[in-house]
Amino acid sequence: MVAPTRALIFPLAPPGVFDVHRFDLRERQPLKPDELSGFLMEAGYVRVDLVSSMGEFSRRGGIVDFFPPEGSGPVRVEFWGEEIESLRVFDPATQRSTGRLSAATVPPVREYPWSAAALDRLRSVLESRRSARKPASARAHTRGADDLQARIEALAAGATFNGFEACVRLVEDRPASLFDYAPGASLVSWEPGQVLSDLESVYVEMHASFDLSEDFGMPPPEELLLPREVLQPKAKQAGLRLSELALEEGRTGAVHVPCVRARAYKGRIQDLAADLKQAPPQTTTLFLMDSPGRSERLREVLRDYDLPAAIVADDGARPAPAAPPGGAAASPSRLLIASGRLSQGFALPRLGLQVLTEREVFGEHAERESRRRKVAAFSPGFRDLKIGDLVVHVEHGIGRYAGIARVGEDGSSRDFMLLTYEGGDRLYVPIDRLDLVQRYSGVAGQKPRLDRLGGPGWERTKKKVKKAMQEMAHDLLQLYAERAAARGLAFSPDTAWQKEFEDAFPYEETSDQEKSIREVKVDMEKEVPMDRLICGDVGFGKTEVAMRAGFKAVADGKQVAVLCPTTVLAFQHLSTFRDRFSSWPVTIEMISRFRSPREQKAMLQSKDVRFNDLGLLVVDEEQRFGVAHKEAIKAMKKDVDVLTVTAKPIPRTLQLSIAGIRDMSVIETPPENRLAIQTSIAPFREGVIATAIRNELKRGGQVYFVHNRVESIGSMANFIRRLAPEARLGVAHGQMSEGVLERTMIDFLNGEFDVLLATTIIENGLDIPRVNTIIVNRADRFGLAQLYQLRGRVGRSDRRAYAYLLVPARKALTPVARRRLKALQEFSELGSGFRIAAMDLEIRGAGNLLGSEQSGHIAAVGFEMYCRLLEQTIQEMKGETPRPEVKAQINLGVDIKIPEEYIPDFNERLVLYKRISTASGEEELARIRDEIRDLYGEIPHQAENLLALAVVRLLADRLKVRAVDYGAGRVQVRFAEDAPVDPEGLVRLASALPGASLTPGAVLRLELDGAGGAARPSADLRRIEKVRDLLKSIRAGDSMRPVSQPTTIGPPNGDR
Incomplete structure (x- = not known):
């Protein structure tokens, strides 16, 4: 057991308590779902809709999911009545089962299992203490009562608050310490003097924070923490003391082991190879790589330098001798490669051993292997659809959602979505035709009018919008055609240097990164100038794609320009590019307001940095440039390859509509070991801010504090210095002089400051893995997308990151602000950018996504309908045939619905209806x-x-079937006039199929003999399957006609 000093001082539940709160599960065990849910809540699990993190559980009818802190992953328990039918492990990313279990255990998820009785006792103790204490004021008394209630509710819901660990002493008569969990175990102390010093520091810190919590009844620290007089003697009784300094070398039994830090090569493979060749013959070098794939990559790199290495198997078996180049006899290798992780490498000269990790070989510690999964794409959809919300029906226009109506008798009932229109008209949309209905997302401040059913207004609106689209699409297509006809430089295939550069990447590429890199390289090796957009969530590796494209251009002797909208982002890229290219002879400079005119002139006139042979232009966050800058960028784009990078998620519907015009790569796969950011909405209070800063500093991290008011940023700095005097504070905003701002950013990047108080100047680009807490003041004043970008400045490593969104303590939030903050808190998992973009469309509207000139058209038809019309317009102008819009009317008299007792949550059913219909x-x-x-x-x-x-x-839609009806024991299939079927082929099919016939009006009929005698559920399914087989026969046989034949099926008006 390894534990920090801080863990010693907090009281724990007696060891026997955990045995009482463990619960074993097995197949065929008698148990009710309600009983398991109740036990999970008592054990500290938090109820959610879908389980994604440890300590969560969910209940859906007869299925209970929970994620224990031990074991192979989350567990799915399926019940049959009051018995466990099966136990399965599932993947929280896909929510799909991955294997079966015969048994499982439900352990507690908290250090103390807060049962209802324990919470009542804690409330009673704190309430009596609060009542006995004289408050400083009536306001303090009220605030204390509110705080007490909030903390009790937090514990009951599975959340925590600062110092909650110490409350165990208030409810347990004989609390335990960490030593009680390992009686008689050997104690090893790392830096014994520091352990005692840290113990004292924690007591001092707890006393300092006592003033912030006394209002709600917390007793002083000496009544909560384990006494120092008990812990200090035990801490001194360590049987083995470890120290980096040889302070105890003269003591009896002291052993000095010379150990030196390994050299950091940071991607300079040629230096590593030279050192390995010059090492003494008896030296063994062990490389620890993060994955088998990385191990194999390193072996290939070393082989290029004539250095044979052997890979150690995961089972620890001795590796086979490595064959050296040139056919020489194999010999035991001095170079071994294994999969494993250490924080840093080291060398033991006396033992002839050195250990190198990825951090020393390639640079930063490789914590980002691919999850090999993607976060599910999110559309605004129906998940949060409420009665009264606006929707768009493809054929009837904008209406208002009025709920779900069930029509028909039991046994053949059917659900319909009810829409209301102008004048009170009603439209019942079959639940299996929700592909015709979209949620309305328009433009902020512009409310659309409801359409009238059957009126000409909706068709007129669509025609007007399509006419305006044709002008925009014409410009886009003209640019597309010009670029397709232009001839630029076709870059060479990858060189050995390119491979070496890519091998030095300190992470394992995600699947989306690999795909994006391939697409970029294919584009660059064509004569047609590249114009590709890389769209990816915050921190998903877009910059690496750009740097590999840049290296490819430089390797061909071309120059690369990277355009950034802000000086801070330019500085960040300068630092990132220089670090990544440090092992190659590439000159990298920056031109910005951080550089004097003399410096900029010198750079541009130097022989190394002249744009006389520009080959690649990388544009970062193009949408943030001004109009004049965009025109200049457009001029630069004419004959060079262009790669545009954006972290602004583009909604999927818009991606589809512009797919035929602009090449786009989307990076959705999150990096491995990246943890979701814990997001809290909190009132602006000293205790919240002080605790957030101190907690981050205690783990050696840094903090962003965003205060977007330059005029009051000085007083906010004084406020923070008073709350956390131990924190080194820096201030950054856009009105500072160039030199001071640059110096501040560099100092923070280098760890000279603990807290950076800044405006939204940090919103884009800053990537500092040590910064894992961000505090945003007046979060209610920010837009959703902006809050998401700010939150993305933290969580860039394998550490848990925290975001605190501060709002006024006593001021009511506007409905829009409340919705934004709730959405950000809800969408905290990795890769939420597309979901945020969708929610932002609902809250803020879509007008600014495609420009203000299009906002009126978006408001008229809604964003999704706009994208649909844009896709059709582009297809038509490119001479392509738009997808058919014939939608079959199907009535087979069968019972179709998702029963409420099966999925009780109404919106979940609605989402599934939508997914099935689309x-x-x-x-x-x-x-x-x-x-x-x-x-x-x-x-x-x-x-x-x-x-x-x-x-x-x-099948019916693809065949352009107009209607499929059932009645009197027969099915009738009516085709549209332009259906792609051959009348003679239909005649042959009707003759060959038993019970089939074709009427003079080209209506295909099929008798369903025998279906009626079966039980109702099976008869329904058989009827559907017979119709399915009939349509498949038409599609698979010779009944289809070539699309070019304008054959008309039946009379002009059909057989009605």
Whole structure:
């Protein structure tokens, strides 16, 4: 057991308490879902909708998920009545099961299991102490009562507050210490003198923070912490003392082991190779790589320098001898490579051993292997749809959502989405046709009018919008055509230097990074100038893609320009590029207001940094440049390769609509070991701020404090210095002189300051892994996307990061501000950028996404409909055939719905209805079915009917079927006039199929003999399957006609 000094002083629950609060589960065990849910809550698990982190649980009907702090991952418990039917492990990223278990254990997730009885006792103790203490004022008394209530509720909900660990002494008569959990164990003390000093520091710190908590009844620290007179003697009884300094070398039994820090090569492989070749023959070098893939990559790199290395197997087996180059006899290698992690390397000269980690070999410690997964894309969808919200029906225009209505008798009932329109008109949309309905996202401040059912207004609006689109699309297509016709430089294929540069990347690429890099290289090796957009979430590795493109250009003797919208971002890129290119002869300079005119002139006129042969232009966050700058960028784009990088997530609907015009790569895969940022909305109080700063400083980190008012930033600096006098504070804002601002940023980057008090000047680009806490003052005044960008400045390492969004303590928030903050707190998982973008569309509108000149058109039809029309317009102008808009009317008289008792949450059902109706193929529907079965249990027949009918609908839409009806034991299929079917082929099919016939009006009929005698659920499914097989026969046989034949099916008005 390894523990910090701080862990010694806090009281713990007696060891026996944890045994009482452990619960074993096994298959076929009699147990009710409610009983398991209650036990999980008592054990400290927090109830959520979907489990993604340790300590969470969820309940969906007869399925309970929970994520224990031990074991192989989260567990899914499926019940059959009052018995456990199965236990499964599942992946929290996909929510899909990955394996079965015969048994599982539910351990407590907190240091103390706060049962209802324990919480009542704590409340009673704190309330009596608070009542006995004379408050400083009536306001302090009220605030103390509020704080006490908030803390009790936090503990009950599974959350914590500063100092909550010490409350154990208030409810346990005989609390335990860490020593009680390992009686008789050998004690090893690292830096014994520092341990005693740290113990005293914690007591002093707790006394200092006591004033901040006394209002709600907390007793002084000496009544909460374990007594120092008990701990100090035990800390001195260590059987083994370890110290970096040889202070105890003269003592009996002291052993001095010479150990030196390993040299840091930081990607300079040639220097590493030279040192390895010059090392004494008896020296063994062990490389510790973060993954087998990285181990193999290092072996290839060393082989290029004629240095054979052997890979140590994971089971520790002795590696096979490495064959040296040139066919010489194999011999035991002096160079060994293994998978493993250490914080840093070292050398033991006496033993002839040196250990090098990825940190020494390639640079920063490689903590970012790919998760090999993507965060699920998010569209605004129906997850939060409420009665009264505006929606858009593709054929009938803008209406208002009025709920779900069930129509029909039991056994053949059907759910419909009810929409209301101008004049009180009502429209019932079948639940399996929700692909025709979109949530309305317009433009902030512009409220649309409801359309009238059956009126000409909606069609007129769509035509007007499409006409305006044609002008915009014409300009886009003209630019696309000019670039396609232009001839630029085709860069050479990758060189050995390129491979070496990429091998020096200190992380393992994510799958999306690899795909983006391949796409960029393919573009650069073409004669047509590249114009590619790299879109990715905050901290997902876009800069590395740009740097590899830059190296490829430099390797061909071309120059690279990187354009940034802010000086701070330019400085960050200068630092990042210089560090990454440090082992190669590449000159990297910066031109900004940080540089004097003389310096800039000298740079531009030097032989190394002249834009006389520019080959690649990298534009970072183009949308943040001004109009004049954008025109200048457009001029530079004409004959050079252009790579645009943005962290602004582009909604999926817009990606699809512009896919035919601009090349785009999307990076959605989050880095490995990156933890989600814990986001808290808190009132502006001294205790909250002081605790947040001190907690971060205690773990050796740094803090951003965002205060976006330059006129009061000085007084805020004094406030912070008073709250946390031990913190070294720096101040940065855009009105500072160039020299002072640059010096401040450099000092903070180098760790000279603990806290940087800044305006939103830090919003883009700053990437400092040590900064893992951000405090945003007056968070209610920021936009959602801006808050998301600010929060993304932290959490750039494998440490947990914290974001505190401060709001006025006694001031009511506006509904919009409340919604923004709630969304940011909800979307805290990795890769939430696309979900944030979607939510931002709802809150702020889409007008600024495509420019103000388009905002009126977006307001008229809604953002998703706008994108749909834009896609159609571009396809038409490129001479492509837009996808058919014929939507089949299907009525088979079957029971289709997701029963409430199966999925009680209304919005979850709505989301599934939408996903099923918009599925693009049978494979996607199969995935949705598997997911539903895994998440919610055995699928009821009504939902199976819904999924089966979705397959029929897909086939019908592709065949341009106008209607499929059932009645009197037969199915009738009516085709649209331009359906891609051959009438003669239909005749042959009707003759070949038993029970099939074709009417003079080209209506295909199929008798369903025998279906009626079956039980209702199976009869419904058989009817759907027969129609599915019929449509598949049409599609697979010779009934299809070439698209170019303008054959008309039936009379002009059809057989009605």
